[in-house]
Amino acid sequence: MLTSTIKLKILVIGESGVGKSSLMLRFTDDKFDPNEQPTIGVDFKVKNLEIDGQRIYLQIWDTAGQERFRTLIPSYYRDATGAILVYDVSKMNSFQKLETWLEELEINTNRNITKMIVGNKIDLQNMRKVDRELGKKFAKQQRALFVETSAANNINVQTAFEELVKKILEDNIFDDQNGVAKSDIRLTGMSDSQNQQPAGGSCTGGYCGR
Amino acid sequence: MANEEVFDDDFYQEDFSTASEFEAFISRLGDIFETYEVVDEEALSSNELSLCEWTEETEDIMFNDFNLSVIRYKAKIKPRETESSKAINQVFQDLTSQENDYSLLDMNYLKHDYEVLNAPKSPNIHPVAVFYGLRDFVVLKSKRKPLMDISQMKLLQSSLSLAINESKCKIPAFIQVLYHEQDVFLGIYDAGEQRLSFDIAHLKTAPPSCKYLSGLLDMFKGKIGVNYINPVMVSVCLTYSLKNFLSATYSSDKKNENDDWDVVDFINVISSLPFGVSADPVNELILYTKWPQVSENVVFDSQTYSDFNPINAQKWSIRTRFDYSPVCYLADMLHEYLTLTESPEALSEYYNFLSSKARISEAQNPFSALTDSRIPGFSGMSLLDGSYTIDGPLNEHQLGKMFQYLLPDEDDEKKFAYGDLKDEPFNPQKIKSAIPDSLVHRLSILLANIYTSYSGRRGVAQFWAEFSQKMRERVDKCMRIPGVANGFPDMRSCLLHQKLQMLNICMERRNIREGKLPFAMQLLAQQHEGPSSLGKTDSDDEFFDCDDDRVVDEEEHAHQSPWNPVGRISKLGKMLLIDSDEPLYIPVTQDPVPKTEDELEDDAEMLLNVTDSGLRAQLMSASLLSDMESFKAANPIGKLEDFIRWYSPRDWIEEDTDERDPFGRKGHLSDRMMIPGNTWQTVWQTAKPVPARRQKRLFDDTKEAEKVLHFLESQTLGSIGQLTVAPLFHTSLIKIQKESENVKDFIPNYKEMEDKLKQNCCTLSREKWNTSKGMSKKKWEMVINDTSEMELSINQARSILKKLYPDKTDFNDDDKKLLNSLMKCYDTELGEGAKNDIGVRVMYMFNLARATQNEQRVEDHSWTLPDPIEKQFTLRLSGNTVNQGMGGPQFLRAILSSNEFRLCGAFSQNTTFTYST
């Protein structure tokens, strides 16, 4: 448990209109505003939360799904520790497009970021086009977490974000000083102590000038 | 003193109930022994004890004023795959097994090699295991002062004996006596009817009677005193050492040194990374000639005659000894280059004309390109009039050569033209650097050579200054920078590469702005060839870019009337505009704005500082406004609905009636778009019909190019190092892969080493450079260990090849097995002994070495070996005795070397072996 606050950057991506901004608003302000204007480019919201006694500062980046904005957005992917990929369970096409979003994510992020796939708008029961099982299977393939939500009826939204944060905490090592993730992966073949305190002491455990 | 009293009190308190200190000791020792569990295991395979891991369990105990450690050593034997019969008595089995004989011949070597070999866990095999081949035993050892006094030894020995008796200890127990480095042990093992006693004698020189088998046999039999039916089985090994390899000595090409400066080969030296070792990494070859098991009555060995002629030995085996001290050139260079990263000097400290420009692009609002189109005039800068001089240690000729390599298109010969820069397919393990053999890679190699082999910091400063001026000249002349990937700055490549990509984009945009052909087309025009993938840029299909503020005449007219459409690309399918029969046109829009990762970081930072989300939307809406204006220009009577149908089709809800309009006109905006006063609507209202080419430029190529040039010029020497570390390690990895091609099959764990190196480079290349406490530098230094290990292994393998296979280039499986084993420093058997090809080669080398020493030529006949450096005789007896039934095992091993003589006995009778010190 770190005494300092951990800072996390999370992306919310997916086709336009699937409910990315609504999910975020539900999570940060616990409200649903059907009159939220469509996102232009990128925007973000912040939220402080505590998980298992650990204080966390979440910076959630919301993105527009329109083709035209796409060239601009990937730039904001950098340094993200987690990504939520949203589709609309009543729009098959929005689910099929996830593959493209994942690709874009792989290309533009540096680290192996923790992913979660979210099927939104499950309140629209009789309009459902994407089976729960289908979404689940896809998420498994992509080694991503999976959850179905409704931003309108507040189903699973809180859980979704919290689960993702928990998984991020598992996947990363954090620096006690400033609460940012230390490095993507530990250096293979090096002991933990070397990784944790490469700066400590006189012995670098490294190259000895042969 | 007070402390000691307390200690004594504790000690006595604990043992108050027992009669005396002596009894307490025995009882405590017995307790320890009772905790030892013993599971019978299968017979050991050859060499197993030296290759397996060992566990140690330590307890502390006091004996008189000796602080003793009771340490149990146990080999971790891997369970056998196939069930084999287990021993009746494991100790007897180990002692009588000749498989155990020569695995540990040269314990000292093993100890040494394992330390440096990075074996999974240093086996630190105990001498008792070496001498007797035991897998499980316990040793009592004084922690500090050695046990020298005979009566003390006797007392301890009898206590031990009692404890063993009481606890029914199932493993042999030893006491270490005399100086620790002498490795002398006395031991007892109680197997019910049989009682084994172990004893060791250690002398500087062997008594004459012990030098030959005949004398040893006499002594052995005399010691036993009982007659066995079987003859004594003898196992013999003679060891030879070769250190002088003459022409088979391995050496690497000499590392680049200062005096190479003006050789013809300069360009080849400066454009490649060094690789090799400063001395032969194989410094000894050891030959073992063995007679694993012969009966005492078929061989004879005395001072006057011996049957043990090594040429006729039943088995030959060899092993290598490595020298780990040679400098590895590549690793050494990397190590040195990392010191550059800490250098704080700015380039301008060497070349102050560079600092005058540093003020140009001061911290700018990262969104200025979006919000403000005014370009600071750079025309006043006369940087390119050749008025500057860049003096330094590199002369014109040298610089010329280097730039021939770095910017081959400026050279008439184009000898070093960049190949087709194809990126590998998506690979998560990618090092954040640049494409192999691209400009950034070449630049890193040059800098590393300049810094480490030629002229240090001054040279780096001079070369970088020269490089940044070349970049400036090229931008000025609009000459594409070669060896850089096409397209937008690629976040998967390093920052330096992104910056150069940015320069190319800026020049490309300027070209188009000025009505010239884009680079790809220029290239085609030059080549008169069909389409080539070489110069294809991502923006090829988008080069109808905006013009600058000069307006083309006919457009001026067109623009006069707001109803004349301008800047159309094509119709959008069959779409018609709402409330009209006009087609909906896709407008020509401004190209997206390319950014390098540092700029993106600034943008995000800046966005984070804007707390009002409306303001953020406004900041973001510059490109929306531009697109809306383009749309209006192309579709003068278009509405927001039409724009949305093209731009964000999901926000256009088509009416789901039976008679759907085939032209997509029936429907309405999504609820969220209809909210009054939302940014989309307000921006739409302010948008004027202006075609992209007349709009404010979203991307100011002149300014952006200047920013990059300034970036290059304002580096410190340290940051130049930091920018090039990842590419340099990447090129090193490629170098190692190339150098290893012929030998990697023999190198143990080669694949693992390579993967580890790759992965660590990949991880570190993606981390931001952290100067605090030299954090990043230290991490990279750890990676050098991997590099150095691989470089050394490759050279070890080459050295072995040179010695044993001087003319061979392809190797069969047997060869590979042999080489692999030698690479691990294992004792490696040669089939057919002296007749084996390798055996013949080894013989030849021994004879060549001797002949050379005596200034003779090698004779074809009469090859002999020099005197052995060590002789080992192992004598064993077991089975039935002549008249006392089944006898226990009897064992004697004599190890004779030039400066040491050791006898290790294990006798199945309660006799005491005499020894002296």
Ligand SMILES: Nc1nc2c(ncn2[C@@H]2O[C@H](COP(=O)(O)OP(=O)(O)O)[C@@H](O)[C@H]2O)c(=O)[nH]1
């Ligand atoms: N029924 C329903 N509608 C939703 C839900 N989430 C969002 N919406 C609506 O879907 C539309 C698009 O939502 P928005 O959050 O702007 O999507 P974004 O483009 O992905 O950010 C809006 O009209 C929302 O009111 C949901 O869970 N259920």
Ligand SMILES: [Mg+2]
């Ligand atoms: Mg949105």
